[in-house]
Amino acid sequence: MAQQQKKKVVSIALLVADTPPPPVVAVRGDYTQIYPRFLQESLNTIKRHSWQPQVELHVRCYDVVKKMEYPDEGQLGDGLWDAVMITGSASSAYLDLEWTRKLAAFLRATAENHPLVRLIGICYGHQILARAFDGQVVSNPKGWELGTFSCTLTPHGKELLGYDENETQMAIQQVHKDHVPELPPDFAGESFENLASTEISPIQSLILRYPTEAPPLASTAQASAYMAFDIEDSETASSGPNPLRSMHLLSFQGHPEFDREIVENIIEVRTEMGIVTGELREKSLVNAKKPHDGLKLGRAILAMLGVEEARTDTGDSMVHLQ
Template sequence: MVTKSIALLVCDTPIPEVVAEHGEYPGIFTELMQKSLPEGSEDWDFKLDAYDVVTKMEYPSEDEIESYDAFMYTGSAASAYANIEWIHKLISFTAHLVKDHPKIKIFAICFGHQIVSLALGGNCVKNKGKWEVGPTKLRLTDVGTELFGIGDQITIQEMHQDHVPFVPKGFHLLASTNVSLNQGMLSTIGTEYQFTPSLESRVIDPPSSSPRPSPHLLFH
C-alpha cells in the first residue's frame, strides 16, 4: 500500500449553499482526492490533514513539514495582495516551504496560485475590472498539453478578477485566456526563484523581457 500524506492549507470557507450541499473544504478535497485514486486499485491511499491558516493561522511545525508529500492550497475570496496578517504569514510560509523543503510538492488553486506567485518573484493585481466567471475555456501551452494529456484546451470553473499578470522566473506557463495570460504555471525541483516574502519586496513591476523558461511546483 502506497499512502501519500497531504497538508491542506484552508484559506477560506465556501459560501453557505456549497457548505450545505458539499461541506467545507477539508471534506470537499478529501472527496475529490478519493475520486482521483486509480480505479480498481487497492494499492494507493492518502492521508489529508487540514490547517486553518485564516482564523487560527495554524501550520505544521518545522519537524512535521517533512512528513508530508505535498501541500495543497484552497481558493479564497480574499485578495492575495491584501495587507492582512494571515496572508503575510501564508506568503512567508510558502517561500520557506519552497526554499528549505524543495522536495515537497505544492498544488495551489486560484488564490493559492496567486500566493505562490507573490512568494516566488511574481505579482498579483486586479485585472482592470475584468472578471472570469463560470466555466472558462483555457488554451493550453505545449507544456500544459503534455501535462494534462487532453488536447490543447481545457474548461474549468472560475471566479476571479485578481490575476497573476506575468510568469515568474523559473516557471512554465500552462494555460492562458484572452482575459488573463497566466492561468496556471509549473516549476520543478532545483529551480532558482526570486523569493519575495516581505511586503516591500512584493511591490514590483513585471520584467521587461520574458522570464527564462525552466522546468515541480504546480498551479491555477
C-alpha cells in the same frame, strides 16, 4: 494465502484559506470536505496495475486564516508531508494582512528549506504562490471569469496535463477577478512556466520544475531536503515516471474541485451582494453548466505525487483493471 497488497500513503497538508458561502456549505460542505473529496474522487478514476500498491490519501487541514496554523517544522523536515496544497479564498492575495503575509512567508520558506515537498495551489492558492515567489497579483481590469472557461493549452501544457495531441483546450470552472498578470521571477535557477491561457487571464496554470527528472517524494526519502538523484521506484510503470514527477510546483487559476452546483451557488451569493449582475450573471450561469476537466486535472495533481495511471510497456494506452 493471498499476499496482502502493499499500500502507498500520499500525505497532503491542506492549507484552508477560507470558508465557502453558506449555500455552498449546505450542499457540498466546507473546504475541509470539498478538497479531500475531490482528491479521492480523482484517485478513484485512476487505473492501476494489479502489482502497483494500493494508494491511500492522508489529508490534514490547517486553518491558516483564523488559527494561522501550519504543519510542524519537524514533521516537514522528517518527510511526513509529500505536498502542501492551498485552497481558494474570497480574499485577495495582494492584501497586507497578517495571515496573508504569514502564508506567503511559509510557502517561500517551505520551497527553500523543504524542497522535496511539492506545492499545489488552486485559485487563491495559485495567486499566493505567485506572491510568495515575488510575483504580482492584481485585480484584473478585464473583469471576472465565472463558470467553465476554455483555456488554450501550450504544447507543454497538453503533454503535462494529459491531453491528446488534437486537444487544445483545458476546460475548468472559474470564480475569480484577481489574477497573476506575469510569470514570477526565477527561483533556485529554475524558471516558472505557464501551461494555459484565456483572453481575460493569460496565466492559468503555473509550474516550477526540479533540476532533475523525478526526485523522490519526501515520504519516500524520509526527509524534505533536496536530493540530487531521480526516483528509484520499482512500482513505477515500466515506461518510466510521469513527466509531472519533475514538478516542484503546480497551480491552477481555476477550480478543478468545483462543480456546477458550487459555482451556481457562489454566483447567487455574489448577485445578492450586488457584485455579479446583468449580463455577467446571465453569462456566468450559462458557463457554470458547461462540462469541465476537474477530475482530469485532479489526476494530474496526483501524478505529480507519484500516483499515475497504469500504462502499457510502450506507454501508448491505459491498462483497464478489473
